[in-house]
Amino acid sequence: MLKRLTLALTVLLTAPVASAETFVFTAIPDEDETRLQQRFQNVADYLEEKLDVDVRFVPVKSYAAAVTAFRNNQVQLAWFGGLSGVQARARVEDSRALAQGVEDAEFMTYFIAHQSTGLEEGEGLSDEMRDMTFTFGSKGSTSGRLMPEYYLREAFGQPPEEVFSRVGFSGNHSRTISLVASGAYDLGAVNYTVWENEVEAGNIDTDQVEVVWKTPHYPDYQWTIRGDVDERFGAGFADRVREALLNMEDPELLESFPRSGFIPASNDDYAIIESVGKELGLID
Amino acid sequence: MWHSATVRLSLGFVALAIFCLGIADLSITAHEPWHELLRLLQGLVQPDISAVDDLGVALLRTLAFAFVGVGLGAAAGFLLALAFRSRLVRSACAFVRAIHELFWALIFLQFFGLHPLTGVLAIALPYAGVFAKVFAEILEETDPLPEHVLPAGSGRLSALAFTRLRDAWPHLVSYTSYRLECGLRSSAVLGFVGMPTIGFYLESAFAQGHYNTVGALLLLFYVLIATLRLWVRPLLVPVYLVVAPFCLGSGLPIVWSNVSRFFTEDIVPAPLRHGEGVSGLASWFGDLMAHEALPGIWHTLVLTQIALVLTGILALVLYPLVSRHFFQRRFDQNRTHRSGNAKPGNRLAHLLGHGLLVVMRSTPEYLLAFILLQLWGPSMLPAVVALAIHNGGIIAHLVGRRSNEVNLRPDAPQGLERYAYELTPRLYGPFLALLFYRWEIIMRETAILGILGITTLGFYVDSAIQEIRFDRAMVLILITALLNIGVDVFARHLRAKLRLRHTANCEP
C-alpha cells in the first residue's frame, strides 16, 4: 500500500503539466458569485479569440488569494480591487494596470444604516453613530474596508474600533447589506455598485436599510497584467490584452463584473489608494 | 463526594467557565435571527442545485482530497508511530497536529498556490501527526507478551506483523475509517479558502444568501457522510486510493521558485528584511504581541473554556440517547426474543437520538459556526454553540457507546435515578478522559474560527494573510501551535494525575 501511495504522489506531482503557454486570469466580482466558472468562461473564450492563445479562468476566494496567485505567476492577468491591485503591483516588477471599469474612475462607498438607528437618509457621518455597531466588507477590500476606514478616521479623528462599540468584517458586500438589513449590525460600508444593483433588482427592503452617506470619488477595480507576459506570449501581448479588454462590448460579458465598459488605466491612477493604504498601515 | 479530586476539578472548570461567561461577548445582535433560520430551513426543504457550476466535480474533488490526504496521513502516521519513542518524532507530531488544516492550507496556498498538493498536504500533514499519536497509543495497548516470547533474531518487521500489529489491526482500521469521515469534513471545509471542493460553493452560496443552494449542498454532504459505510468497503479502499489522485484536478502548475521565496523572503520579519536589525525586530514583535497576539490568546482561552464546559454538559445530557439502558436497541429483539419489551415508541426515540447525534457530529464545527454567525450576528455565542454541538455530539456518542458495555443488575433503578446513581458515576471517568482529550482539539478549532470574524488568534492570522504579511501570520500561527501544545501537555498531566484511562481506539 505504501508503494502505491508513493506512486500516487509521484503522479500527483507530475500530472499537471498543463501547457506552459496557457494565459490564466482571475477575477473577484464584487457580487453574485453564482456560476462564476461558467460566466467567466465566456470572458475566457472572448479573450482566447482575440489573443490567439489558450486562456483559462481560475476562481479564487479572496483578494489576498488573487494577489498571491498573481505574484506566484500562476495567473498573469487579474481583475483586482484598488488596494489589492496596488499590493500586487508592488510585488511583481513591471506589472501594470491596463484598464478599469467606466464606474471605477469615480468609485464610491455607501455608508448604510438599519432603520432602528434613527439615522436620516444622507445625514453624513455624525456623532450619533458613536457606540453603534459597524461592519466593513472583506478585510482586503478597497470600497469595503480601505476607503471607509480612511473617511471614518478623518471624520472622527479616531480608529473605528474606538468610535464604534463593535467593528466586524462581513466578508463581502452582499453580506454587509444583508447583515445591516437584518439588524445584526447598525451600520455598514458597501461598494456603491453592489448597492445600486441590489436595489434595482429589488433585493433590498429600503424600509429597513438606507444610505446615510456617500464618500467622495476614488479609483477602484482595474485589470492588472504581469510585466513578463510579452516575453512569454510574444512582443506587444500586454497591449493586445488591453485592446481586447477595452473593446469588450458584449453586455453579457460586462455583466459579470458588472461594469458598463472598460476604459484605460495606469498605475499612477492608484497613487491615492497607495498613500491611503500606507497611512492606515495596510501596506508596508 | 466533595473529597473526590475529580469532582473538585470538574467544579473548578465549571466555575472558571462561569467567570469566562461574565467577560465574554455572547450577545445575539441580529434583530431577526429566527427569520434567517427560517430561510435556512426553507432552503433545506426546497434544495436547489442549479446555481452551482459542476456539482458532480465538486463532490468528486471533495472525496478525492479526503482519500489522498487521509491515505498519505495514515501511511506517514503509521511509520511515525513506530518511531514514537523518539522525542524528536513526538515533538514534530505534536507540532504538525497543533496547526489546523485550514492554517496549513493558507500556508501552502502561498507557495504551491491553487495546486492540488496544497489541499492534499493541508490534510495529510496534521493528520499524520494525529495518526502517529493514536496509532502509537493503540500499538502500546496491545499485549507485549507475544512479542516478548519470540525467538531471538526474529526480524523487527516480522515480529511487528505477527504480534502487535496483528493485535491492533481492527482498532487501527476502525480508527482510520473514523478519520476518513473527518477527512471528508476537512476536505469540504478547505473549499472555504479556495480548494475546488464542496465548501467553495457553500461559502459562495452563503455569502449571497442563496439558501436553497446552501440547503442542497448541506443535504448532499450529509448523505455523503451518512452513507460512508455503504460504499467504503475494505475491498474497495485500495481502488479508491489508486483512483483518487487522478481525480484531484490539475489546478495551476507549481512554480518552485515561489517555495524558496516563501522561506527566504515572505516569512522573514519585515524589520529584518528592511535591515532594521534587532531593535527593529523587537519593536515589531512587541507591537505584534500587544495588539494581536495577546488579545488573540486571551479570547482563544476564554472561548475555549466556555466551549469545553458546555461540550461536557451537552455530552452528559445527551449520552442516554444512544444508551441501551434508556432506550431499547433495535437488535435486542433478534438477539434475545424479548421483543415484547421493545416498545415502538422507544425504538423511534432511539433512532431519533442516534440521528440527532450523527447530524451533530458530522456537521463540521467551522461550517456550523459560519451558519450560526449568519443567523445571530457576530459574537462568541455562535462559536461556543458550534463547538459544543459538534464536540458534544462526538463525546455523547462515545460515552453512550461506553455505557452499553456496562451491565446493570436486573433490579437497577429506572429513569433519572438510573442515570444519576448507576450510569453517570461509572461513566464519569471515561467521560472526563475523553473531554480532556478533546480539549486540544477544541482549542485548535477555537483558534480557526477566528477566520470567521471572532477575535481569536485565527482572526489576526487571517488579517495578516489578507494584508499579505506572512511574517506576521507565521508568528501568530506558531503562537497558536504553542498554545495548543501547552493545553495538550496540561490535559495529559491532568489525566495522569486523576488516573483517567482512555482507550485510544474509541477516541477521535
Add this chain to the structure above:
Amino acid sequence: MSTLALIDAVADYGHQRVLGPLNLTLKRGERVALVGKSGAGKSSLLSVMHQHWRGRGAALMPQELGLVASLSVFHNVYMGALAMHPTWYNLVTLAKPFRRDVAAIRPLLERLSIDDKCWARAGELSGGQRQRVAAARAIHQGGEVLLADEPVSALDGPQSETLMVELTRAYPTAVLAMHDVELALRYTDRVIGIAEGGIALDAPSVQLTAQDLLPLY
C-alpha cells in the same frame, strides 16, 4: 554451549526486590524443576533466565502463554520459527502459509491432539487447548533450553503426560516451574526449591520424594 550460569542475578518489582541475588549453573542436558509456593519468585527467575539466555537459544513459555488471539493456531505455532525465515517469507505466510510449513506443523499438532483446531483463532480456544498451542510454538521453535512456567497447569492427567514427553524431548535442557510435585519429580533430574526470592533447596530428583518438598509450600 556447555553450561549456562547466572551470577548474582536479581529481579526488582518497582522498588521491591523480588529475587536474588542468587547464583545458579545449568549443565547441558539437565532438566530442572522449579518448585515453591506462588509468589516465591519462580516466574521472576524464569524471566531473568530468559533475559540472559535469549540470545543463546532459550525459548520461553510464560504462564500467560503469549498467544496472539486474533491469529490462527497455525500462525501462533509458526511464530516460533520467525527467526529462521526472511521477512518477506514471514509476511507472505501471514497471508498464505507455505505448504511445507503446514506439513511441518500439522504432525506436531496431531501429537498434541489439537490438529482439528489448526485454522481456528487462538482466542476461540479453551484454556487447555491454548496451553497446548503455546507448547507447540515452543517445540516448533526448538533450541538449546526451554524455560516453561507451569506448562501443564490447565491439562488433565494423560494430556499433561503427553505434553511433558514432547517438551522434554524437544529440548535437551529445560527449566520447568511446576506445582505438581509428582510430575516434576518424574520428568526432571534436578529440583530447585525457591522461597522468598532465594534458593532454598537444590538437589537431584532421585534423592527426593514429594514429602521432602512439602516444607517449601
